[in-house]
Amino acid sequence: MQYYVLIPLLPLSAFVLNILFGKKITNIFGESFKIGAHWISLLGVASAFVLSIIAVKDVMDGHVVNADLYTWITSGNLRVSIGFLIDQLTAVMLVVVTSVSLLVHVYSIGYMHGDKGYYRFFSFLSLFTFSMLMLVMANNFLQLYFGWEMVGLCSYFLIGFWYEKKSAASAAKKAFVVNRFGDFGFSLGVMLVFLTFGTLHYADVFQGLPGIIGQKITVLGFRTDLVTVIALLLTCGAIGKSAQLPLHAWLPDAMEGPTPVSALIHAATMVTAGVFMIARTAPIFNASRTAMVCVMLIGGCTAFFAATIALVQNDIKRVIAYSTISQLGYMFMACGAGAYAFGIFHLYTHAFFKALLFLCAGSVMHAMQGELNIQKMGGLKKYMPVTYWTMLLASLSISGVPGLSGFFSKDEILLKTLASGLPFSGVVWVLGMLTAFLTAFYSFRVIFLTFHGKFRGHGELTHHLHESPPSMAFPLMVLAVGAVAAGFVGIPHSLGGHDAFARFLEPVVGEARSEGSVAQQWVVMGLSILASTAGIAGAAYVYLKKTDLPQMVAESFHHLHSLLYNKYYVDELYDLVVVRLFYRISRGPINRIVDGRIIEGVVNGVPSLIAWSAARLRRVQTGVVLHYSLVMAGGLFAMVVYVLARLWKVI
Amino acid sequence: MIEKAFFLYFAFAAVAVSIITVTRRNVMHAVLCMLLLFFHLAGLYLLLNAEFLAAVQIIIYAGAIMVLFLFVIMLLNLREDVKKVQYGRLWFVGVIVVCGILLAMAGAYVFMVPGQRSDWTIGRIVAETHTAAIGQVLYTRYMFPFEVVSLILLVAVIGAIVLAKRQLK
Amino acid sequence: MVPLNWYIWLSAILFCTGMFGFITRRNLIIMLLSVEIMFNGVNVSLAAFSHYLQDAAGQVLVFIVIAVAAAEAAIGLALVILLFRHHETIMIDEINEMKG
The missing domain is CATH 1.20.5 (Single alpha-helices involved in coiled-coils or other helix-helix interfaces)
Known part of the structure; x- marks a missing residue:
């Protein structure tokens, strides 16, 4: 057996052991000594991490694996098999998933300490890790879909982890249902892929791709390009999973889950599955200009849209959640512009600084006894220096301060978008630049409101303020190193680097459409540095010097502020259009006719028929x-x- | 000719005895008539050159099975049952069905075609003695059914004990 | 030489007599005896065929039938004892606990 099979299997076995025996182990060792639960999971994920590093080394040596291990179903030419594809793209994802997962596991030891679902939490984290690994290691669409749904399920479990809380339970439901809209499209896409190519394996599909370019298909009465339809259906799934514009509403609500979950699932890994999937199916997208422009536009709009909402939110986790949506928008932008390598590059750097931001937020929450409102914080710097410095590094990184990892990836995305030459690329580029400014602004708004100034919370809370335990502080520091240094693997040519990351991914996703002229490179870099410094300076001016200014601005632009504060009323719109409509339909005709007459008629009719005939037959x-x-x-x-x-x- | 006379005697006696058996009110009488039936059938087996079979018929049927019947009848107190109506209410339907089957069998015999003759001629059986001949066939070609039958008997023995023993409190 | 047909007729008549007893009689022991008669009817035809077709297999079958009859008698009589213990009768249609 090949060692890479163990990468998903180890977390899976950790899950099985934990879910079956976790409680017993906890009981044996007593409440204070919960050795079982986290050590099993930690061991599983840590060994998966080590094996992933080995896998990366193998891939770097040129050993790309694409093997079917086991054929599950064979029916006609439908062949469903479990197989692994380990190439450069998978290798990157393996490192991201296992390393962040490992750190989040360590962090959770401190964060979840004393929770009564301790073992359950760790078993779900391990299950999630397994599912995500299956997703990224899949060599066919169906296994991808399996992983895709499994991570959605784990996300559901973990958002609703504190299921006694009504808001958590309904947030979990919301995440699941909203994802369903996207997954519906995705499943249609997978089916269409099978119908078109007669196979589900990536390699075979991409091989058959040139043969179907230009083929037409009739969808709902419109004759459209077949490849475009497939690509758009796949995009549909990506939009749901990565919380892009029409289906973004679940991600902010998902913050009801424990913070380590937000860091692992809703920042670093699961939500990036959409980007990963687009990069994985890059040849399909490359074949359809329309789909690419769509993806790019969605990404650009989402990036800007989410950033504006993040400006005025007061819940620290929600700000970071909108920031995640915004950053995912950047990744979509890159993929849409054909610069898949840079989308993945941003995914990779983002995993570190965004997980770090979330874990810092969790650390702050830990100190603040669960308080999330940044307006009630302030001056925490002196109480929790580790959290402050690491969060500052993460914010600098996400703002795109030169030299940190966020700078390299974001800068490249903006450049490649501008240089792609696709329609609307200019508009999207402008949106991206504005977003860069907004990102710096809201990130530092959080920093200044949380850590600087005077403490604005309850007086007695100050006694509780303390630095988090080492098990939480350690992952923060490791991730901070990642947030600073992760970008060094992809220093672009213009700064004297080798663009090593993009070169590494080139065999899988191909080159970007255009490198961009030297002038463009310098202009984009200059502008993005300007945007980030302006954002940070603006935030410093508004939240450190003129602390009454935000209030004044909010009052004078009352309508705009409430529009942003209420997230553009998207939730209300969906409630009106989707939820109520469905509620009416199901309460009215479906409940009375379908349920009352047809289903109950059949359900009650069959037994009474059987009872009637039995009463006569028993006389025999x-x-x-x-x-x-x-x-x-x-x-x-x-x-x-x-x-x-x-x-x-x-x- | 003498064979036919013997056959007719045995056959008519067997039929008569069997009819008497199934119509007796007293079970003890029925069992005794049954014994007579077995002796007559043993005589028929002798006519068919199956000496060992005749012996088995008497030893096992008459000696073992019928004795078992007798024991059981003596264990039970059947005085009340003797006074009751002996035939079920649907007896005439039974008669019709039985006659139908007899007729059907008669119809089938008309079309009977005997199969291939085999190599166990009377001369050979006499030369090897009947018991040896049966043994050779039974313990070679029919070994497996023989083992199965032994298992059936074992199960029957255990089953009879389990069923009939009194519940130990 | 006795014709084969005679044996077969005898076999058929014995079998039908047994069946008549089995179907019509209410007494469980008589019913078991009737079953034995039916076995014997079959045995006669097996032995006769064995003799006329010069094949020992028929007589082997007779042995097997006898063994099965013995097993059947043992179990049947155990059941008779059990039934009598519970119902004080062996009149079969007075016992209808299995009525649906």
């Missing part, structure tokens, strides 16, 4: 042996007569 069972023997003899008679009739050729 007289309980008298003589009757049975008579029937037996009669049967023998009938058989003999039949045989005779055959003999005499009567029948």
Whole structure:
């Protein structure tokens, strides 16, 4: 057996052990010594991490694996198999998933300490890690879909982890249902891929791709390009999973889950599955200009849209959640512009600084006894220096301060978008630049409101303010190193680097459409540095010097502020258009006619028919042996007569 | 000719005895008539050159099975049952069905075609003695059914014990 | 030489007599005896065929039938004892606990 099989299997076995025996182990060692639960998971994920590093080394040596391990279903030319594809793209994802997962596991030891679902939490984290690994290691669409749904399920479990809380339970439901809209499109896409190519394996599909370019298909009466339809359906799934514009509403609500979950699932890994999927199916997208422009536009609009909302939110986790949506928008932008490598590059750097931001927010929450409102914080710098410095590094990184990892990836995305030459690329580029400014602004708004100034919370809370335990502080520091240094693997040519990351991914996703002229490179870099410094300076001016300014601005632009504060009323719109409509339909005709008449009619009718016939048939069972023997003899008679009739050729 | 006379005697006696058996009110009489039936059938087996079979018929049927019947009848107190109606209410249907089957069998015999003759001629059986001949066939070609039958008997023995023993409190 | 047909007729008549007893009688022991008669009817035809077709297999079958009859008698009589213990009768149609 190849070692890479163990990468998903180890977290899976950790999950199985934990979910079956976690409680028992906890009981054996007592409440204070919960050795079992987290050590099992930690061991599983840590070994998966080590194996992933080995896998990366193998890939760097040129050993790309694409193997079917086991064929599950064979029916006609449908062949469903479990197989692994480990190439450069998978290798990057393996490192991101296992390293962030490992750090989040360590962090959770401190964060979830004393929770009664301790073992359950760790088992779900391990299950999630397994699912995500299956997703990224898949070599066919169906396994991808399996992982895709499994991570959605784990996300549901973990958002609703504190299921006694009504808001958590409904947020979990919301995430699941909203994702369903996207997944519906995705499943249609997978089916269409199978119908078109007769296979589900990536390699075979991409091989058959040139043959179908230009083919037309009739969808809902419109004749459209087949490849475009496939690409758009796949995009649909990506939009749902990565919380892009029409289906973004679930991600902010998902913050009801424990913070380590937000860091792992809703920042670093699961939400990036959409970007990963687009990069994985890059040849399909490359074949359809329309789909690419769509993806780019969605990304650009989402980036800007989410950034504006993040400006005015007061819930620290929600700000970071909108920031995640915004950054995912950047990744979509890159993929849409054909610069898949840079989308993945941003995914990779983003995983570190965004997980770090979330874990810092969790650390702050930990100190603040669960308080999330940044307006009630302030001056935390002196109480929790580790959290402050690491969060500052993460914010600098996400703002795109030169030299940090966020700078390299974001800068490249903006450059490649501008240089792509696709329609609307200019508009999207402008949106991206504005977003860069807004990102710096809201990130530092959080920093200044949380850590600087005077403490604005309850007086007695100050006694509780303390730095988090080492198990939480350690992952922060490791991630801070990642947030600073992760970008060094992709220093672009213009800064004297080798663009090593993009070169590494080139065999899988191809080169960007255009490198961009030297002038463009310098202009973009200058502008993005300007945007980030302006954002940071603006935030410093507004939230450190003129602390009454935000209030004044909010009052004078009352309508705009409430529009942003209420997230553009998207939730209300969906409630009105989707939820209420469905509610009406299901309450009215469906409840009364389909449920009341048809289903209940059948459900009650079948048993009463059976009861009716049984009441008559039971009389056959007289309980008298003589009757049975008579029937037996009669049967023998009938058989003999039949045989005779055959003999005499009567029948 | 003498064979036919013997056959007719045995056959008519067997039929008569069997009819008497199934119509007796007293079970003890029925069992005794049954014994007579077995002796007559043993005589028929002798006519068919199956000496060992005749012996088995007497030893097992008459000696073992019928004795078992007798024991059971003696265990039970059947005085009440003797006074009751002996035939079920649907007896005439039974008669019709039985006649039908007899007729059907008669119809079938008309078309009977005997199969291939095999190599166990009377001369050979006499030369090897009947018991040896049966043994050779039974323990070679029919080994497996023989083992199965032994298992059936074992199950029957255990089953009879389990069923008939009194519940130990 | 006795014709084969005679044996077969005898076999058929014995079998039908047994069946008549089995179907019509209410007494469980008589019913078991009737079953034995039916076995014997079959045995006669097996032995006769064995003799006329010069094949020992028929007689082997007779042995097997006898063994099965013995097993059947043992179990049947155990059941008779059990029934009598519970119902104080072996009249089969007075026992109808299995009535549906």
